[in-house]
Amino acid sequence: MPCRSLGAAHVICGVQNPEDLAVIPNNEDSSAAAPRFVIVSELGSIEPTPPGQLSLLDLTSERITPLFPQGGSGTPPQISEGPDWGDASCPGPPDKRLNPHGIDLARRRDGKQVLYVVNHGGRESVELFELLTSDGSYQLQWRGCVPMAEGVLLNDVAAVPDGGFVTTYMFPRSTAVGSFYWMLRGMLGGSTGRVLRWQPGRGLRAVPNTDSAFPNGVQVSRDGRELFVGVYLGDELLRLDLDSGKLLGRVAIKQPDDITWSSDGQLLVASNVAGMSGMSSCMRSQGACPAAFEIVAIDPRTLRKTVLIRRQGAPMGAASVAVSIGHELLIGSFKSDRVLRLPRP
DSSP: OOOOTTTTTTEEEOOOEEEEEEEEEOSSSSTOOOOOOOEEOOOOOOOSOOOOOEEEEEEEEEEEEEEEETTTSSSSSOBOSSOOSSSSOOSOOOOTTEEEEEEEEEEOOTOOOOEEEOSSSSOOOEEEEEEEEEEOOOEEEEEEEEEOOTTTTEEEEEEEEOOOEEEEEEEEOOHHHHHHHHHHHHTTTTTOOOEEEETTTTEEEEEEEEBBSSEEEEETTTTTTTEEEEETTTEEEEEEEETOOEEEEEESSEEEEEEOOOTOOOOEEEEEHHHHHHHHHHTTTTEEEEEEEEEEEEEEOOEEEEEEEEEETTOOOEEEEEEEEETTTEEEEESEEEEEEEEEO
């Protein structure tokens, strides 16, 4: 598909697989103008190569500039000399092979902003970056990491108010034959992975009762008490108590991908309604994949769902994430060379 807008569906061209998006808030004043800047996770591939990068999208100019590594994959990354924010087992900073997947931006208790990044490049890890601002511009400085055990393959990440995070371990990293086995196991209802939680000083451990068929998107309630998990091959979203893993509710959603908070307190879920055949065809497509998707709003208490958008074909399909910015939705995809802007219904 040519990268051009179609009616109210406006596209921003020139990105590499914008799998996840993180909105940079203007300030704490809810009456302020809609945010202008968004961090884009440009995924290279689930495999270690090719590399990706973290970029900054200016919604006013629609210009996209690299944040890390600054100037693109050929430039050395920016490393902070401040205290580490990650795990003591972190072997050191990432190299230019950084390959980001899920991301989440949060404010620490000391007021600083931290970007959590699932990384497949060079090592399987969650990288921690500090978001710095000066004279209206932004920079990312690496501040630490939490490395994963051999064979773990992550997907999404969400901040927890205690300074830690949760991340989805979707299935074991394996050969092509092994990956097919895990996908088939998940489609038949078997468990392939779980949610992992990392806390400063306590390390990494599995969240109870989260073993499921390809856990994908993950989100945490504002108070840090509840966990929301999209079970991709189970076609459902789970609501659980974060500490105990007790199931608090579930709602049927076709292949739920990333989960974000909207400005009105709803959960926004990207749903790949094209099914596994549609997703498989995406991997062979060039440019943007046309596969059908829905953006679903969910009340976090009642789990009542409302389909906000359903699209297929031009100018972009195969949504993996949607974020709410003012009166519009910004939509990314795991297989695309563009970002989609749509009016919010």
